Amino acid sequence: MKHKNFTQKWLGLQDSNKFLKIVCGFLLCVNLILVIGVLNTEKLVVLIPQGLSEQADIAQNKASEGYKKSWGMYAATLLGNITPENADFILSSLNDMVTPDIKLLLNDQVRADLQTLKEERVSSTFEVKKVSYEPETDKVFVTGKHWITGVGAKSASSAQTFEFKIDIRNYAPVISHLALYEGEAKIVAVVKRDAAKEQTKKDQENGK
Known part of the structure; x- marks a missing residue:
């Protein structure tokens, strides 16, 4: 009788041991999946950009609207207020955050602007009034x-717009498109409106 009870208990322990092994194996697989998931999860850094009230999020190769707007405003403020004294600082600040082709364009343009400022003994000032982002074109x-x-003199102010496209590469902003023009921002609606006006003008001229 004792031998029978011992055998039953032993078999029961073996069954329990098998069950525990299965549970442990399952938990090990779950933990492994969680570790892989954590390692592969893209880190997200949350920032509050200086000069903007909205939150800005940045991941390895993408960023929120607020983050791109903050860098666009930063770059425009630097480029719009160049003087012979701060030109080297501005170039060094922006050269690491632009593509190679824009870097060449930027250096040439800044040098040309500096020459004009020196010859005419004037300084250029830009005061930001509006920063906007267009999702359709990913432009700031x-x-x-x-x-x-x-x-002793100051010219009349005029509206001016800086246009940027800011990519994110390894958490760093990279300006891949840069344009400067007078007037309002050339968002898609404005471009279409101007194109329609131009087409109407051509049609009227051809109809004469």
Whole structure:
């Protein structure tokens, strides 16, 4: 009788041991999956950009609207307020966050602007008034007032817009598109409106 009870208990322990092994194996697989998931999860950094009230999120190769707007405003502020004294600082600040082709364009343009400022003994000032983002084109538009100041004189201000496309590469912003023009931001609606006006003008001229 005792031998029979012992055998039953032993078999029961073996069954329990098998069950525990299965459970342990299952938990090990779950933990392994969780570890792989954590390692492969893209990190997200949350920032509050200086000068903007909205939150900005950045991951390895993408960023939120707020983050791109903050960098667009930063770049426009630097480029719009170049003087012979701060030109080297501005170039060094922006050269690491632009593509090679824009870097060449930027250096040439800044050098040309500096030469003009020195010859005419004036300084350029840009005051940001509006920063906007267009999801359709992934572009940032920084519009503001621009004026030239000379010795004892100041020109009338004019509207000016900086247009950027900012990519994210390994958490760092990279300007892949840069344009500067007078007037309001050339968002898709404005471009279509201007194109329609131009087409209407051509049609009227051809109809004469």
